[in-house]
Amino acid sequence: VILSDSNPLRDPEDFEQHSPEPCAIIVFGITGDLARRKLLPALYRLVRDGRMPQRFTILGAGRKPLSQEENNTNARQAIESAKETGVIEAESLERFLRNLEYVQIDDEPASFMRLGRTLERLELSNQLYYFSTPPSAYAQLARNIGAAGLNSQATGWRRIIVEKPFGTTLKSAQELNLVMHSVFEESQIYRIDHFLGKETVQNMLSLRFANAIFEPILNRNYVDHVQITAAEDLGMEGRGAFYEEAGILRDMIQNHVMQLVCLTAMEPPISRWVGSLHPLEAGALRDEKVKVIRALKPLDPERDVVLGQYGPGSLYGEAVAGYRGEDKVSATSETATYAALRLQVDNWRWAGVPFYLRSAKRMPKKSTEIAIVFKRPPLAMFPQTAEPNVLALNIQPEQGVSLRFDAKVPGLETRLRAVNMDFSYTSFGAEGPTAYERLILDCLLGDASLFPREDEVEASWAWIDPLIQRPPAVKPYSAGSWGPEAAEGLLQDASPSSLERRWRKL
Amino acid sequence: MSGEIGNTVSLRGIETGLLKLWQDQGQKPVRIASGTLIALTTPARAPQVLAALDDLAGDLPCRSVVALLHPPSEASGSAPRAEIALQRRKNGPTCERIVIHTDARHVAGAVLPLGINDMAVRLWWDVASDDQQQDQSASLALARASSDGQLIVDSSVLGFGLLRQLEAQHRETCLDLAWARLAPWRRALGAAFEPAQRQSLLSGLTHLRINVAGSRRELAWLFVAWLGARLGWGAGLLSADRLVLQVAAGPVVELVELPNHEHGAAEYGDGEAVSLVLTGASESITAYKQLGVPYAVFESSREGVAWRSPLPSRSPSECLAWAYQNQPSQSWQAAFGCLGRWGLLA
Numbered sequence: 001v002i003l004s005d006s007n008p009l010r011d012p013e014d015f016e017q018h019s020p021e022p023c024a025i026i027v028f029g030i031t032g033d034l035a036r037r038k039l040l041p042a043l044y045r046l047v048r049d050g051r052m053p054q055r056f057t058i059l060g061a062g063r064k065p066l067s068q069e070e071n072n073t074n075a076r077q078a079i080e081s082a083k084e085t086g087v088i089e090a091e092s093l094e095r096f097l098r099n100l101e102y103v104q105i106d107d108e109p110a111s112f113m114r115l116g117r118t119l120e121r122l123e124l125s126n127q128l129y130y131f132s133t134p135p136s137a138y139a140q141l142a143r144n145i146g147a148a149g150l151n152s153q154a155t156g157w158r159r160i161i162v163e164k165p166f167g168t169t170l171k172s173a174q175e176l177n178l179v180m181h182s183v184f185e186e187s188q189i190y191r192i193d194h195f196l197g198k199e200t201v202q203n204m205l206s207l208r209f210a211n212a213i214f215e216p217i218l219n220r221n222y223v224d225h226v227q228i229t230a231a232e233d234l235g236m237e238g239r240g241a242f243y244e245e246a247g248i249l250r251d252m253i254q255n256h257v258m259q260l261v262c263l264t265a266m267e268p269p270i271s272r273w274v275g276s277l278h279p280l281e282a283g284a285l286r287d288e289k290v291k292v293i294r295a296l297k298p299l300d301p302e303r304d305v306v307l308g309q310y311g312p313g314s315l316y317g318e319a320v321a322g323y324r325g326e327d328k329v330s331a332t333s334e335t336a337t338y339a340a341l342r343l344q345v346d347n348w349r350w351a352g353v354p355f356y357l358r359s360a361k362r363m364p365k366k367s368t369e370i371a372i373v374f375k376r377p378p379l380a381m382f383p384q385t386a387e388p389n390v391l392a393l394n395i396q397p398e399q400g401v402s403l404r405f406d407a408k409v410p411g412l413e414t415r416l417r418a419v420n421m422d423f424s425y426t427s428f429g430a431e432g433p434t435a436y437e438r439l440i441l442d443c444l445l446g447d448a449s450l451f452p453r454e455d456e457v458e459a460s461w462a463w464i465d466p467l468i469q470r471p472p473a474v475k476p477y478s479a480g481s482w483g484p485e486a487a488e489g490l491l492q493d494a495s496p497s498s499l500e501r502r503w504r505k506l
Numbered sequence: 507m508s509g510e511i512g513n514t515v516s517l518r519g520i521e522t523g524l525l526k527l528w529q530d531q532g533q534k535p536v537r538i539a540s541g542t543l544i545a546l547t548t549p550a551r552a553p554q555v556l557a558a559l560d561d562l563a564g565d566l567p568c569r570s571v572v573a574l575l576h577p578p579s580e581a582s583g584s585a586p587r588a589e590i591a592l593q594r595r596k597n598g599p600t601c602e603r604i605v606i607h608t609d610a611r612h613v614a615g616a617v618l619p620l621g622i623n624d625m626a627v628r629l630w631w632d633v634a635s636d637d638q639q640q641d642q643s644a645s646l647a648l649a650r651a652s653s654d655g656q657l658i659v660d661s662s663v664l665g666f667g668l669l670r671q672l673e674a675q676h677r678e679t680c681l682d683l684a685w686a687r688l689a690p691w692r693r694a695l696g697a698a699f700e701p702a703q704r705q706s707l708l709s710g711l712t713h714l715r716i717n718v719a720g721s722r723r724e725l726a727w728l729f730v731a732w733l734g735a736r737l738g739w740g741a742g743l744l745s746a747d748r749l750v751l752q753v754a755a756g757p758v759v760e761l762v763e764l765p766n767h768e769h770g771a772a773e774y775g776d777g778e779a780v781s782l783v784l785t786g787a788s789e790s791i792t793a794y795k796q797l798g799v800p801y802a803v804f805e806s807s808r809e810g811v812a813w814r815s816p817l818p819s820r821s822p823s824e825c826l827a828w829a830y831q832n833q834p835s836q837s838w839q840a841a842f843g844c845l846g847r848w849g850l851l852a
Contacts, residue, residue, distance in 0.1 A: 008708060008736050009696040013837045014689070019697050050816030054697050091799050095814075 020444035022055035023126035023156075024119055028141055029133035030060030030071070030102070033238075034163065036078035038194075039132055041085040042436035047099075048092035049433075051441055057122050060102040061115060071102035084434050107140055112148035125156030128443060135165055139179040146183035153188075161190045161443055164255050165246065166452075169468065170461035177454050186454055190443045195256040196450040197435030199425060200399040204263040204370070205280070207393070207401065214391065215268075218372065219349045224388060224497055226355045227371040227504055228260050231363035233315060235479070240328035247335045248307075249468055252359040258460045259452070260395075261355060262289040264370055265345045282449040286456060293459040297344040301472045306487045308338030310362040313479030320362065320479045336474050337361040340487040356491060358503065362479040367506040368395040375497065387418040390504075399425035512591030517606065517616060520588050524602055527592045531600070539602070541626035543830055544571045544617055547633065549607075554822065555632055559603065560593065561823030566830060567599035571606070571620045578609045586616065628681075628830050630658040631672075658829040660684055662724040662777050670851040673842065685838045686825035688729050691779060694802045694815040695733075698791065704806070706786070708737055711757040713785040717764050722777030723748070726761050727850055728841060729779060734848075735840035742848040751848055757785075 025043065029035055046052045060071055076097065079085050103118050105111040119127060129145060131138055142160070145151055151158050162180075167173025180189055195201055208215055217223070230252055236243055243251065269284035299305060311322035324331050338360035345355060374389040390404040402422045409415040425432075433441070442450055452460075475484035482503065491501040511531060515523035543562075547555045552574055559570045589605040608616045621627040660683040661669045673680060699705055714733070718726045733739075734753065742753040751759040764780055774780060774795070781794035789808035795817060796803050802817040845851050 006702065007696065007699050007705060009692075009699050009733075011692065011696065011736070011837050013835055014692070019693070019700075021700060050693075050818060053700070054813055054815050091801075 019051060020053045020056075020441070021126050021156075022053045022124055023128060023444060024057045024059055024122055024124040025128045025130060025440075025444075026059045026061055026115070026119075027130045027132055028061045028105075028137075029131070031062050031064055031066070031074060032132055035060075035132045036074075037082055038084065038434075038436045039130065039440075040075050040078045041082040042434055042440055044079045044085060044088075044093065044096050045434065045437045046441060047096045048087070048089055053444075055124065056099055057124055058096075058100050059115075059118065059122070060100065061105045062102070063104065063106055065104050066102050068102060072097045072100060075100055084436075107144070109144055109147045112144040112150065116148050116150055119150070127156065127158050129158070129160040130440075131160060131162045135163070135168075138162060139176060142180050142183045151183050151188075157188075157446070158184070159188050159190060159443055159446075160184060161192050161440070163192055165250055166191050166457050167461060168245070168250060170458060170465045173458055173461045177458065181454075187448070189454070190439075190448060190451040191453075191457060192439055193255050193259055193452055194435040194439065195259050195395075196452075197433075197437075197439040198395060198399070199432045200393055200395045200401075201260065201263060202450070203399075203401070204260075204393060205285075209268050217374070220351055220353050222374055223350075223353050224373050224375045225353060225491075225501060226264060227373065228257060228264070228355065228357045228369075229371075229504065229506060230257055230260075230359040230368045231366060231506065232361050233363055233366045235310075235320065235323070235362050236326040236329065238327065240326045243337075244329055244333060244335050248337055248339045248359055248361070249464060249471075253339055253341065253357065254460050254464045255452075257357050257359055258293065258464075259289075260370055261343065261345075261357070262292045262456075264372070265292045265295075265347075265350055265355070267291070267349070280449060282447065285449050286453045290453070290456045290459055291347075292345060293456065293463055295345050295347040295350075296463050297346045298463075299341065299343075299467050301467050301470055304342040304490070305467060305472055306338075306340040306484055306490055307336035307472055307474045308340075308360065308477045308484040308487070309333070309335065309474045310337050310360075310479040311476050313362065313481060315362065315364070315480040322479060323361075334474050336471065338477060338483045338487075340483065340490050342490050342493075354491075354493070356503075358483070358487070360483055363482060364480055365506065366397055369393060369504075369506065370395070371504055373501075382414055382416055392504075510591050510593050512589060512603075514587050514589050517586055517588055520590055520604055520620065523590050524592070524604075527590065531592060531594065539567050539569050539622050539625065541628065541830075542569045542571060542621040543628050543630060543826075544573065544620070545630040545632055546573050546575065546613070546617075547630075549574050549576060551632055555630075556605075558822040558826050561821065562826050562830070563593045563599070563601040563603070564595045565599075565823070565827055567601060568830065569602040569604070569620070569622055571604045571617055573613050573617050574605065574607050575613060576607060576609050578611060586612070626656070628656045628658055630826065630829070631664075632660070633664065656681060656834070658683065658826070661728060662687075662722055666724060666727075666845060666851045670846070679834060680838075681829040681832065681834055682728075682838055683822075683825045683829055684725050684728055685835060685841075686828040687775075687778075687820050688725065688732070689828075690817045690820060691729060691802075692732060694804075694817050695782075695793065697815050698793065698804050704789075704791070707784060707789050707791065710786045711737070711784060712787065713783070714757050714759045715762060715783040715785075716760070717762045717780045717782075719764055719774035719778050719780050720776035721763055723761055723763070725777040726779055727845060730759050730761075731841035731844040731848075731850075732837065734844040735837065739844065740847070744849045748850070753848075 027035055027039060043058055066074070076093070079093065079096070080088060101118070103115050105115055127150070131141055133141065167176050208218065266288040269280060269288050271281040271284045309323050312325065313320055313322070323329060323335070323337050324333055339357070341357040343355040343357060345353070369392055371390050371392040376388055387404060387406070392402045392404070394400045394402065400423050402420045404418050404420050406416040407419045409417050439450060475486055477484045487503065491503065492498045511527055513523050513527065543559070545555050545559060552572070555572060559572065563570070586606065586608060591603045592600055593603055594600045604620060606616050657672065657679050658681045659669060659672065662684040669680070699708060714730065716726045716730065730751070739756045740754045742751045742756070744751050749761045753759065779795070781792065784791045789806060791807070792805045793802050796814065800816060800818040801814040803812055803814055805812045
């Protein structure tokens with residue numbers, strides 16, 4: 001099937017009509033945890049919501065010898081049990097399963113020739129390869145795809161989605177990029193960070209650049225500091241072996257949290273003028289994000305960082321084990337499950353404004369937010385000033401925006417109280433796409449805006465690598481607490497205003 | 507928790523009454539609304555309008571105002587009252603609904619103060635062209651007076667003649683619910699012609715036949731007009747019975763009205779397309795709605811294959827949500843231009 005962009009019945013005004021072109025989606029590692037929890041439900045939702053092309057095949061690829069029936073059963077179970085699936089429609093599920101196939105592969109090039117023959121039989125010349133395997137397999141997968149000629153775009157597009165972590169150090173990320181680029185162009189590579197698929201994260205762009213009232217005050221003149229929190233109440237949940245290698249710095253800070261820093265601190269992307277609009281372009285957005293990372297001052301591990309590891313504690317009224325008591329975790333492990341960092345974005349806008357990052361496992365609750373804390377007014381006109389103004393973006397579990405300001409308490413005396421003006425995404429009612437659903441669809445449509453680029457990934461590794469190589473000592477904290485006490489001291493510096501800084505109570 | 511709490515108040519007491527309902531509901535008194543949707547309709551059509559608005563309340567935070575227009579002779583003489591309510595949805599917005607009974611003479615004064623300050627106001631003019639109770643001039647006056655002049659109509663109910671009159675007075679401000687209802691067919695057909703080798707059929711189309719359920723033709727003609735606008739069709743000659751159109755240097759378009767017993771009336775709305783046949787020199791593609799499931803089946807004579815494409819039904823509230831949230835469509839205006847060139851607006 002030869003496709004073109006010339007379809008006159010594609011209405012440029014109707015985004016819903018922008019369905020992807022017919023394609024095959026090859027999922028390496030289809031029986032793995034990620035595929036079962038996230039990818040298969042997301043792909044099913046795309047089918048259910050009519051966003052898949054009229055002709056498509058999801059081709060699972062893995063080492064296990066699976067019959068078609070076993071593959072379908074696994075997929076059905078995954079879709080039915082995943083909480084992200086949402087409403088299951090029998091008709092849509094049947095359509096999904098009718099378009100699901102499986103091919104067994106191994107590390108040998110011959111098995112990729114077999115994969116190629118399967119793709120030829122399917123007559124779907126556009127192909128998306130989804131790397132949902134352990135990261136150690138990425139390089140060999142790419143090489144095998146290249147050796148079998150499956151990277152050729154002679155008859156249709158070829159794209160790959162690569163799951164995080166993309167490398168474990170700057171060196172390994174560079175090496176992986178080299179291998180990938182020996183097989184694929186950069187424009188074919190989609191490095192996925194599912195945080196960028198979340199509505200509220202994207203809303204950061206809307207909030208900042210579609211409103212005139214916020215952007216003029218988001219700078220060193222008005223902002224005292226920024227707090228970014230990504231707290232999880234979960235422990236290892238069977239991922240102990242992975243976490244022993246990754247730790248909080250690789251698992252969260254280098255990627256997810258860094259994306260939040262970038263979207264908070266970046267300058268408006270500049271794009272070419274089209275009609276009366278300056279539509280957001282993938283390149284322009286990625287350029288601005290990279291600039292933020294390059295503007296980060298090097299960290300002093302002893303002064304700017306507090307690392308922690310949870311011990312036994314209590315959560316939701318129940319006793320929980322410490323990290324060292326988790327499955328597949330060393331009893332003497334020094335892996336950090338908590339990190340608090342003080343960042344300086346050393347550019348014209350943010351010079352002198354600390355960005356405090358906090359991410360951890362086994363916090364009292366799951367909560368991710370970006371809070372911009374403003375400076376106090378220059379004069380204290382009222383006897384009891386309550387709290388500084390805060391503009392907070394809630395990312396999970398509830399998505400929304402809140403603005404805190406002081407208001408007079410009704411009565412004869414002048415007393416102030418902090419009040420919150422809240423906007424909750426539930427007010428829109430309609431359910432948005434899941435992060436994976438959104439990002440897979442973007443990739444199928446060829447929109448790379450929300451995928452980190454090669455230079456961005458390498459820049460973030462270059463920034464965090466020294467900390468990973470020379471981390472400070474890990475401090476203990478109880479599961480169910482907000483982390484080591486030492487983290488409180490991170491907020492204070494030489495400025496008088498820092499004395500009243502505190503981590504937000506979430 | 508879902509539910510509704512309400513009260514009956516005087517027209518002057520609406521805002522105070524709503525504030526009290528918010529305070530009484532025992533939640534944080536956060537009032538969020540994206541604007542006001544005013545529905546202007548008749549008592550006879552009130553059940554459909556209220557049902558659509560009730561469904562909409564589950565999706566959109568907006569204040570809805572329903573003005574039920576009674577004939578002047580039914581005016582009671584006593585002070586008019588309003589029914590106010592908060593509609594609460596689990597995991598959804600809480601919306602304000604106001605229903606007032608009025609007549610054409612008083613409707614503007616009753617309704618205009620009810621828009622939320624400085625936010626978008628959309629007017630849904632839910633009338634049929636043959637509705638004798640409706641005072642069109644009063645409605646138009648209200649439409650002009652609404653703060654942003656966005657008018658929601660349904661061309662398949664209103665009729666093209668009245669719509670043209672509105673278009674003339676409210677240029678580029680109409681949002682057509684029929685357009686939203688056609689979206690699934692437009693998308694399905696668009697998807698069918700993604701492969702480049704099928705697109706030659708579109709440029710060499712000789713005949714287009716649309717089988718329509720019931721006797722309302724507006725929806726089908728709007729669909730044809732969309733095709734005409736997208737494919738650049740020129741002027742056309744319409745038959746006297748307005749069922750056949752010969753496009754200059756283009757296809758013959760034929761509408762066939764199917765009596766209800768031929769197609770299972772329960773499956774289709776009045777005026778909905780049941781099937782299409784696009785015929786060219788060497789190929790024809792047939793598309794028909796598959797009964798009982800939200801899919802269309804496409805069959806190509808040249809390729810010898812059949813495939814299915816999603817064709818979900820659009821509920822009245824989904825169409826209303828589209829109209830409430832969007833700006834007037836340029837594609838719709840282009841299609842409307844085709845209807846004019848073909849003499850279908852007369």
